[in-house]
Every structure is written in C-alpha cells, then in structure tokens.
Amino acid sequence: MVKRVSLWNAGCPVARSLDAIGDWWSLLIIRDAFDGKRRFGEFQLGLGISRGVLATRLRDLVKRGIFETGPASDGTAYREYVLTAKGCGLFPVIVALRQWGEDFLFADMEGHSSLVDREKRVPVARLVVHAADGRSLDWHDTEVTPDRVPARGVA
Known part of the structure; x- marks a missing residue:
C-alpha cells in the first residue's frame, strides 16, 4: 500500500485543501x-462505509477542525458530529462538485x-466566479500569482 504524502506545506491553496479534505470518503x-x-x-x-474507515475519516476531520463533536441533541448518550465554521465553508465546494457532476457525468x-x-423549491443557481x-x-480570465499574502478573508 502506498503511503499518503502530505501536501500541507505546499505553497498552493488547492494542494493544501486536498490534503485536508481530498479523499472521496471525507467529501461524502x-x-x-x-x-x-x-x-x-x-x-x-x-x-455503506466500513466502521474503521469512517472512524478514521471522522477523527481526521475533527482534528482538522472541519467537524466538532458534541452531545446528541436528543439527550441520548450518543455523540454527534457538527460542521464547524471551517466545515460550513466547504458548502460552495460541494455545490461546485455537484454542478460539475451534473454537467459532465x-x-x-x-x-x-x-x-x-428550501424556501422557494426551485433549483439553486449555477455557481459563477466573479471579479x-x-x-x-x-478560467482564461484568471492567473495565479506567486508570493501574495492576502488580507484575512480575501481570496
């Protein structure tokens, strides 16, 4: 079995993102x-995932700050996994993957x-990148520039 190589120290935001959430089980x-x-x-x-694989993925997602655990909302002894603000920030990523899949797969x-x-019961609009x-x-209207340190919250 090939050992996974960490991309955490890569200078590319896409590589670091894939390091954090890039396997299919985590995204699902x-x-x-x-x-x-x-x-x-x-x-x-x-x-339909094995208990071991799910436990590993959930533990990693909690460690990376995507989920946090807490007591079950119904008062039972169970624990629940809740998306953090960092996890909720992945919503446009999931929507983009969904729309790409609808278009091409x-x-x-x-x-x-x-x-x-949920309110209007109509399909969500297509995601569009804006200047x-x-x-x-x-894609042809953009380029990647090196060594930029953005202000917090600016891509």
Missing part, C-alpha cells in the same frame, strides 16, 4: 453532514438528485 461525509446527518450510524448507513435524461432552494467589480470570470 461532509456532503451528508450538509444533508443533515450528524451521527456515526447515520453516516455509516448512508455511505450523467447521460441526457439520466435521473439524479437535485439541489433546490471584484462583479464581472463573470472564466
């Missing part, structure tokens, strides 16, 4: 948390789940 656990799952058994049942007329606005002045940007 996070997706399920956005869908309301909070307990170990709920994640396991929904994903399903045949015409093939059924799949949909993300809808600071509001213009829509595509």
Whole structure:
C-alpha cells in the first residue's frame, strides 16, 4: 500500500485543501453532514462505509477542525458530529462538485438528485466566479500569482 504524502506545506491553496479534505470518503461525509446527518450510524448507513474507515475519516476531520463533536441533541448518550465554521465553508465546494457532476457525468435524461432552494423549491443557481467589480470570470480570465499574502478573508 502506498503511503499518503502530505501536501500541507505546499505553497498552493488547492494542494493544501486536498490534503485536508481530498479523499472521496471525507467529501461524502461532509456532503451528508450538509444533508443533515450528524451521527456515526447515520453516516455509516448512508455511505455503506466500513466502521474503521469512517472512524478514521471522522477523527481526521475533527482534528482538522472541519467537524466538532458534541452531545446528541436528543439527550441520548450518543455523540454527534457538527460542521464547524471551517466545515460550513466547504458548502460552495460541494455545490461546485455537484454542478460539475451534473454537467459532465450523467447521460441526457439520466435521473439524479437535485439541489433546490428550501424556501422557494426551485433549483439553486449555477455557481459563477466573479471579479471584484462583479464581472463573470472564466478560467482564461484568471492567473495565479506567486508570493501574495492576502488580507484575512480575501481570496
């Protein structure tokens, strides 16, 4: 088995992000948390993942500050996994993956789940990257520049 190489010290934000949440089980656990799952058994049942793999992934996600654990909201002895602010910040990532999958990984007329606005019951709008002045940007409108130290909260 190949040992996983850490990308944590990479100078690229994409590499560091993948180091934190880049395996498919972690992303699917996070997706399920956005869908309301909070307990170990709920994640396991929904994903069909082994207890050992799930325990390892959840422990890592807690260690990385994506989830925190707390007492069950119903007062039972169970523990629940709750997304932190850092974890909630992954919502646009999950939406982007979903929309990319809808665009490129399903045949015409093939059924799949949909993300809808809970209040209006209509599909969520497509994600678009915008310039600071509001213009829509595509990949060819951007470039990566080295050695920039952004102000906190600015990408």
